[in-house]
Amino acid sequence: MRMTEILLIRHGETAWNAVRRLQGHLDIPLNAEGTRQATALAWALENEKLDAIISSDLQRAVQTAGAIARLQGLSTRIDAGLRERCFGAFEGMLYSEIPHRFPEAYAVWQARDPDAMFPPGENVGESIRQFHARVMDTILHHARQHEGKKIALVAHGGVLECAYRAARDLPLNAPRDVTIYNASINRFRYDPALKNGLQLLSWGDIAHLDADAMDEINQGQVKQ
Numbered sequence: 001m002r003m004t005e006i007l008l009i010r011h012g013e014t015a016w017n018a019v020r021r022l023q024g025h026l027d028i029p030l031n032a033e034g035t036r037q038a039t040a041l042a043w044a045l046e047n048e049k050l051d052a053i054i055s056s057d058l059q060r061a062v063q064t065a066g067a068i069a070r071l072q073g074l075s076t077r078i079d080a081g082l083r084e085r086c087f088g089a090f091e092g093m094l095y096s097e098i099p100h101r102f103p104e105a106y107a108v109w110q111a112r113d114p115d116a117m118f119p120p121g122e123n124v125g126e127s128i129r130q131f132h133a134r135v136m137d138t139i140l141h142h143a144r145q146h147e148g149k150k151i152a153l154v155a156h157g158g159v160l161e162c163a164y165r166a167a168r169d170l171p172l173n174a175p176r177d178v179t180i181y182n183a184s185i186n187r188f189r190y191d192p193a194l195k196n197g198l199q200l201l202s203w204g205d206i207a208h209l210d211a212d213a214m215d216e217i218n219q220g221q222v223k224q
Contacts, residue, residue: 002148004190006139006198007050008163009068009154011060012037013182022098023060024084024091025123030063037183037209038067044185044208046071051149054142056082056156064183065154076154081138084156088118088125114172128172135162140197143190160186167200181206 012034016023030038041064050072055065057080065076090098090109099106108116114132118125126134135158142151153159157180164170164178167188185208187201 004143004146004148005150005201006143006163006188006190007045007048007150007152008139008160008186008188009041009064009152010157010160010180010182010184010186011056011058011064011154012041014060017182020095022087022090022093022095024087025058026091027058027060029059034060034182035063035067038064040208040210041183041185042067042071045152049150050074050152052077052142052146052151053154054079054082054151055154056080056084056159058083058156061154061156065152068152068154079138079142081134081141082153082155082159085128085131085158086118086123086126087121088123089121090118090125091121091123112173112175131158132162132165132172135159136166136196139163140190143197144192160184163188163198164200164203166196167198169195179204181209183209 012030014028014034015031016028018031045068053065053069053072053074054077055061057078062076069076089102093101102119105119112128114129115127117127139153142153160180161176181204183206185205186203189199189201190197191199
C-alpha cells in the first residue's frame with residue numbers, strides 16, 4: 001500500500017482564542033487576525049499540489065480551509081469527525097473562570113483521566129478516550145481513502161494533539177508536551193505498517209506568519 005501524506009492544519013485565530021475562552025463545539029468564526037493567518041497559510045501552500053482538502057464542520061475551520069481551497073482550485077469537503085472535542089458545560093467559559101465554577105470537574109480535567117466526563121451543558125461532552133477514538137478513526141479513514149496522495153485536514157488544536165500522540169505512541173493521560181499554533185502546518189505520513197498508522201514528519205510550521213500564533217491551551221497555567 002502506498003503511503004499518504006497528511007497536512008494537519010489548525011484553524012486561524014478567533015476572538016475567543018484571543019481572550020482564552022473555551023470553544024469546543026461552539027461555532028465561532030475567525031477574527032480579522034485569523035482571516036489574515038488563513039490567507040498567509042493559503043499562499044504558503046500555493047505551490048504544493050493537494051489532492052483533497054477536508055475540514056471540520058465548524059466555521060473557523062471551514063473558513064481556514066476555504067482560503068486554501070481557493071488557491072488550490074479545489075472544493076472543501078466537510079467532515080464533522082474532525083470537530084474539536086466537546087467540553088460540555090465548560091464551553092463558552094474563560095479558562096480562568098472554570099476552576100472557580102467547577103473546581104472538582106476542573107481538577108479531574110487537569111489530571112487527564114481518559115474516561116472522565118464534563119458536567120452537562122449546551123452540548124454533550126466527550127471523554128479523552130471517546131474524542132481520541134473519533135479523531136483517529138476519521139484521520140485514518142481519509143488517509144486510506146486517499147492512498148498515495150497528499151491531503152490537507154483542517155481542524156482544531158485537540159485534533160492535532162490526538163494525531164501527535166498517536167504518532168509518538170504517547171498515553172492518553174500523559175501531560176501535553178507540545179505547542180499547538182493557530183494556522184500551523186503539521187506534516188504526517190500514513191503508513192499502515194506502523195502501530196498507530198501515523199509518522200510525524202514535522203510539527204508547528206508557522207514560518208508563513210509574521211508572529212507566533214496563539215496556542216489556546218498552553219498559554220498561562222491551563223494545560224490539557
